[in-house]
Amino acid sequence: MADENRRIAEELIEAIGGKENIDTAAHCATRLRLMVKDKEKIDQEKVEEIDKVKGAFYNSGQYQVIFGTGTVNRIHEQVIDLGVSESSKSDQKEQVKQQGNAFQRLLRTFGDIFVPIIPVLVATGLFMGVRGLITNLFPDALPENFLLLTQVLTDTAFAFLPALIAWSAFRVFGGSPVIGIVLGLMLVNPALPNAYDVGSGDASPIMFFGFIPIIGYQGSVLPAFIAGFFGAKLEKWLRQRIPEALDLILTPFLTLLIMIFAALFVLGPVFSAVEAAIMAGATFVLDLPFGISGLIIGGLHQVIVITGVHHVFNLFEIQLLADNGLNPFNALITAGIAAQGGAALAVGLKTASKKLKALALPSSLSAFLGITEPAIFGVNLRYVKPFLMGLIGGAAGGFFASLFNLQATGMAITVIPGTLLYLDTAMSLILYIMANLIAAGTAFILTWLFGFNDKMTQ
Incomplete structure (x- = not known):
């Protein structure tokens, strides 16, 4: 060996x-x-x-x-x-960061910031799915204290989401992560009116100077990201100018003092409005009628994966979950992933080439577990037509998911592992399985009939 x-x-x-x-x-x-x-x-x-x-x-x-x-x-x-x-x-990442245009570097930065916090959001989504399953199975048998305990599991990550984002932003932009955590926690301090209560009308913002509304930033993504960016830059700037003997005391003090006022009075209100506008545009696409959103997203998501900029959708999914506790985007991209697995499976079963079969069959399994790179780059994109049939299958599965408004309780896991995000109701689970079968089945049949033959290997 x-x-x-x-x-x-x-x-x-x-x-x-x-x-x-x-x-x-x-x-x-x-x-x-x-x-x-x-x-x-x-x-x-x-x-x-x-x-x-x-x-x-x-x-x-x-x-x-x-x-x-x-x-x-x-x-x-x-x-x-x-x-x-x-x-x-990490060394190679530093080399790669210097390459590509400004847009590519920005998207890589988003990935560096949001990818490390995804595992806890995945866990939160699984907790929500399991709680939904248990409450549906035993609707009248669960004590109230048990339900309160489950809220610790399902609500904590999103209640303190700005702290997670500010921590990661400080880490990426060269600041002290612990200062980032504290700055993020300040944005959701209980002394501030809770953003969710303000949104529901149960609380009112604190008005400064008669026109600046001050609220907490529970569930906010962009304000915490921007605060983390400027906070890290400010800390680095201060450390270069404050004498070493006073650095330990003055740098954290001034960083937090300046940044919390900047975040609450300027950055928060401005970027909350920007975030709301971005979400309104994205939600408009998701709300397109007659399954159109599923056709678009399910059909094109894997094209975006090829470009490597798909991590930008993490911000969108995190905000969806923070706002509503549900994520309709997951079902649509899952269809695209399952379809590429179906196309690779068709190639693996149809080819007479032992080498291609040994490549395509494990690659299809990898796709069904949520990782499409081996299927895309190793099989489907190499012969082009299987990839195109996979896009059609993704559009078909996404269309079905969109028609039934299928929504996940979390993010970042798809296809077979993603089943755990649809345990909240029996109907959600059934529809999720059907969407995956439609996507994979459509891609498989089209690839088998029109998308591949062994002449293409020559």
């Missing part, structure tokens, strides 16, 4: 243009990430023919080769043993 992995590493290095064309190597859970000097020296076809390679693509100076969980660790070890310089994924 070690000899085989050594051979694969050697073939890969040669196909990429030799060691002299590779700056550094790192890896994540499924991909070998290589910083290359000249992408024109990469022999893409040769890379894709190497054993165990499930796909490869170039993005912003980084050549990513998909091997899958476990395998990538062993290939990475062999690549390093062959003399390629090793770097951490």
Whole structure:
């Protein structure tokens, strides 16, 4: 096995243009990430023919080769043993950050900030789904104290969402994360009128100077993000100018003092209005009648995944959950993911090529678990038509989900694992399964009939 992995590493290095064309190597859970000097020296076809390679693509100076969980660790070890310089994924991120246009860098920043807080939001969504299941199964048998206890599980992350976002923003922009946490907690301090109570009419804002409304920012995303950005920059600016002997005392004091007033009096009101406008536009698309929103989002989401800018939707989903506790966007993108899995499955079952079968079948399973990169880059996009059939399948599944207004209790998990986000009612679970079957089934049938034959492999 070690000899085989050594051979694969050697073939890969040669196909990429030799060691002299590779700056550094790192890896994540499924991909070998290589910083290359000249992408024109990469022999893409040769890379894709190497054993165990499930796909490869170039993005912003980084050549990513998909091997899958476990395998990538062993290939990475062999690549390093062959003399390629090793770097951490964070080091490569710093290199990648300097590349691409301003819009690409902005989207990568959004990803760096929101991706680390997604796990707790996933857990919250699962808690909400399980609570919905239990309350539906035993509507009259649960004590009130039990329901109050479940609110600790389901409400905490969103009640203190600005603290999570400000913490992550300070971390990304070079400030002290603990100052970010405190600044975020100040935005939801109980001394301020609760944003949800103000929205429902049960409380009124505190009016300063007769025209500036001051409220808490429970469930807000953009104001906390902007406060975290400016707060981190302010802290760095202060640390460069305050004497070291006073830095420990004055820097946190001045950062929090200046930023809480800026956040409550300027940044909060302005960016709350911006956030409301963005959400109104996004909600308009989601509310399009006759399933049109599902056709658009389910059909096009995986195209956006190819571009690598899909992390921007994290902000949108987080805000949906913070506002309503439900996320209709999840069902629509799940359809697109399931459809790519269905298309890859059709290729794997139809082809006579043992290598392609060994690539397509595991890739389809990966897609059904919510990870589409192996299916897209390794199979569907390589032959184009399966990918297009997957887009049609995603549109069909999204159309069905949109017609029935299917909504998740959380985010970030899809297809089979995403089932846990639809346990709140039996009907939600049934509709979710049907939407996935329609998406995957449509893509499978279309790919089998029109999207693939073995002549395409030649």
